[in-house]
Amino acid sequence: MIDPRLLRAEPHLFRDSQSRRGADDSIVDRFLELDASRRAAQQQFEELRAQQKKLGKQIGPARGAEKRGELTEDQQAELTQWLSEAEELSVRVKEAESKAVDLEPQVAAAANEIENLVDFEAPVGTEADFQTLFEVGTPRDFESEGFTPRDHLELGEILGAIDTDRAAKVSGSRFFYLTGDGALLELALLNLAMSFATSNGFTPVIPPALVRPPAMAGTGFLGQAEENVYRLEADDLYLVGTAEVPLAAYHSDEILDAADLPQRYVGFSPCFRREAGSHGRDTRGIIRVHQFDKVEMFSFCDPDQAVAEHQRLLSWEREFLDLLDVPYRVIDVATGDLGASAARKYDIEAWIPTQGRYREVTSTSNCTTFQSRRLNIRMRGDSGSTQPLATLNGTLIAMPRVIVALLENHQAADGSVAIPKALQPFLGGREHLVPT
């Protein structure tokens, strides 16, 4: 949800933001019109309501006196007069109220369509217009090493670590089993990630993966992203696509003390994605799947600190990926490719040898006050007044894609895979995964 006061004061900002996203900017003026008429109707209602309450305050004591038989004839007549006035007023109050109430959903719908104000520093354009910020590490030259690299699925099968055939039998396409060392590898990555995050001051959380509609709507996943969300019809619950959802909603309807900010959480959860609209893409292996596990960082902070906090999340992502010793690049995502909630987004893409290109493994977004307005999360500052705070999220590790990157980048000609040093303690000190 955007800031309605800011929009009324400076609508040009929002028109500009919408067009940078390649989104409809006429919605801004539609909102302004609806908002103005709703406020006029609201005022009308409030005025009538004030009259009604005033009259009610006269009727109350008079009724009491009447019951005790203390009213003079004149007072009795006055009371009768008041009652008939009140009756008539009541009708007008109801009319005015329903007029105002009827406009509310329209105003809300218009407000909902306006996406978060983009960071005007973000590169403008569509998906391909990202800007590369860093490239770290050098892709291995397998040719000079004298062998052709196997892709992650082939390696996974040799190692007895990944089984997509049986997953297809049991659950359909885009599912997988992690077996043997594959299962142990995920657990090791999980433990490495959790110890990394907690040593950096994050509060570890294992959140629910099923949430009610307000949590989903509040985080901005029920707009154009809705088709990718699983919904459980019988219970009106959603399967989350990321721990961002239950972590953001954790403090909904709360007022946090500014002195306690930033509050940083790291959540581990399964993630469910319908992958509607991506038929035929990444059908092989475990790059694009319906269910996977992820460790997600989430921060509630002062809006003035949000840009700096975003940089911190990005550095933690990089630091963690450095531990895994995989070549990667960092990109500043273009405005047209931002989610509705995000003002700015950085993706980290790891090098995938058999594809000869970088693929997204983490993503961090600054949602400024967009989510906190929807979820009603506020902070109380020194002035004593409340204001919306900023929310930011960042992937620490998305299991399947990191497993893909590890297997492919660290493979040897014999099909074994070297385990990065930092991960070894979490795999019983082993240095390699070997074919079974």
Next chain:
RNA sequence: GGAGAUGUCGCCUAGUCUGGUUUAUGGCGCCCGCCUGCUAAGCGGGUUGAGGUUUUAAGACCUCUCGAGGGUUCAAAUCCCUCCAUCUCCGCCA
């Protein structure tokens, strides 16, 4: 899943049966001030949140807010309905 109870402005609490004279009572905590060698105690005041109107500003005023949403009524914390949550007991269950 069955039966019962409960939900009041940070926490506790009065008010609900019997609708109006309630700007929702009181206590704790917190904030400001007074008093006092210091501290404690005492005294006075303030203390839910949201939206809006107005003002240079401080402020002033109005509406909404008693778990949520509907309804009845001239008038709802109070009466009725639906939903949500919590607690106790029973059943089932990892």
